[in-house]
Amino acid sequence: MKRERKDYYEILGVPRNATQEEIRRAYKRLVKEWHPDRHPENRKEAEQRFKEIQEAYEVLIDPQKRAMYDRFGYVGEQPIRHEAETGGGFFEDVFREFENIFNRDIFDVFFGEESRQRERREYARKGEDIHYTVEVSLSDLINGVEIPIEYERYETCPRCGGTGVEPNSGYIDCPRCGGTGRIREERRSFFGYFVSERTCDECGGTGKVPRDLCHECRGSGRVLRKVRRTVKIPPNVEDGARLRIPGGGNAGYYGGPYGDLVITVRVRPDSRFRKSGKDLVYDITIDYLQAILGTTIEVPLPEGRTTMLKIPPGTQPETVFRLKGKGLPSEYGRRGDLLVNVHVEIPKSLSREERKILEDLAKKRGIPVA
Numbered sequence: 001m002k003r004e005r006k007d008y009y010e011i012l013g014v015p016r017n018a019t020q021e022e023i024r025r026a027y028k029r030l031v032k033e034w035h036p037d038r039h040p041e042n043r044k045e046a047e048q049r050f051k052e053i054q055e056a057y058e059v060l061i062d063p064q065k066r067a068m069y070d071r072f073g074y075v076g077e078q079p080i081r082h083e084a085e086t087g088g089g090f091f092e093d094v095f096r097e098f099e100n101i102f103n104r105d106i107f108d109v110f111f112g113e114e115s116r117q118r119e120r121r122e123y124a125r126k127g128e129d130i131h132y133t134v135e136v137s138l139s140d141l142i143n144g145v146e147i148p149i150e151y152e153r154y155e156t157c158p159r160c161g162g163t164g165v166e167p168n169s170g171y172i173d174c175p176r177c178g179g180t181g182r183i184r185e186e187r188r189s190f191f192g193y194f195v196s197e198r199t200c201d202e203c204g205g206t207g208k209v210p211r212d213l214c215h216e217c218r219g220s221g222r223v224l225r226k227v228r229r230t231v232k233i234p235p236n237v238e239d240g241a242r243l244r245i246p247g248g249g250n251a252g253y254y255g256g257p258y259g260d261l262v263i264t265v266r267v268r269p270d271s272r273f274r275k276s277g278k279d280l281v282y283d284i285t286i287d288y289l290q291a292i293l294g295t296t297i298e299v300p301l302p303e304g305r306t307t308m309l310k311i312p313p314g315t316q317p318e319t320v321f322r323l324k325g326k327g328l329p330s331e332y333g334r335r336g337d338l339l340v341n342v343h344v345e346i347p348k349s350l351s352r353e354e355r356k357i358l359e360d361l362a363k364k365r366g367i368p369v370a
């Protein structure tokens with residue numbers, strides 16, 4: 001591996017004080033000119049030139065590397081790239097990588113503007129979803145309800161229309177990528193250096209950045225705003241259900257769509273009912289005489305109304321009456337049941353008259369009592 005001193009300025013044919021734009025233009029012209037496919041008669045030489053052009057460009061387009069090169073005549077511990085001293089296979093691999101880069105550059109030369117727009121679209125990102133939890137009553141859950149909510153979200157900046165650019169300020173070449181829209185990175189391997197390329201994250205691959213950032217959103221394209229809206233909870237929504245409101249979230253990036261507003265519906269506990277899965281349990285205590293003789297009781301329903309429930313004569317303590325489909329809503333619109341749990345109260349004390357009646361009754365039935 002011999003150390004080579006190459007004059008990168010000479011290779012690109014630019015003056016020592018060339019601007020980044022001049023370097024970029026020269027590079028694009030030269031890689032096109034020296035692409036080995038265009039030189040089938042002296043391919044080896046073209047490959048060599050092609051590599052040199054690549055190498056020169058990588059150094060000169062990067063202000064730090066360029067400064068180092070100007071000062072020391074080379075960058076890093078070794079020349080940026082050297083001859084691979086192994087067999088052809090490796091070189092073919094490296095060259096294939098060059099070719100990918102080359103094809104993209106050619107694309108950019110001929111279709112620069114379209115390709116930039118295309119990359120900008122690829123950079124566009126949907127805004128974040130916003131999560132919001134609403135608490136509703138049991139009857140709201142079953143009947144549906146409209147709830148006013150208030151939250152903060154990012155909206156598209158009205159001053160710049162989401163571009164982040166101060167209106168009428170114009171664009172300049174991206175300082176990070178030198179206007180190419182791409183960042184080149186060298187990766188060292190045992191054999192030499194690979195060059196990898198990725199979209200510039202500063203300019204999103206456009207190669208341009210605004211001269212002036214929007215004075216309202218400071219370039220983000222989004223502004224924080226308080227939003228008031230009414231959320232419609234449909235009837236028979238399950239506790240814990242999530243409702244997605246498209247476009248209710250944060251504004252997108254670089255022209256991307258708004259995120260969603262995701263509403264989680266939680267039911268407030270209702271002291272009248274106990275939950276048992278999708279069933280609700282309603283506890284009621286009746287008098288022992290009602291249990292013996294039968295009665296009709298009023299049972300509250302979770303949706304807010306009441307219903308009359310017939311307790312037949314001879315109802316045993318802890319009998320459970322099942323009201324079908326009067327429990328909690330569940331998936332697919334089915335509702336659980338309402339279980340009416342009947343407790344029977346035995347009086348702790350009796351009046352003298354009551355006691356007399358019951359003693360007579362016991363005597364008639366031959367039941368020994370105290």
Ligand SMILES: [Zn+2]
Nearest residue numbers: 157160214217
């Ligand atoms: Zn703005």
Ligand SMILES: [Zn+2]
Nearest residue numbers: 174177200203
């Ligand atoms: Zn850039």
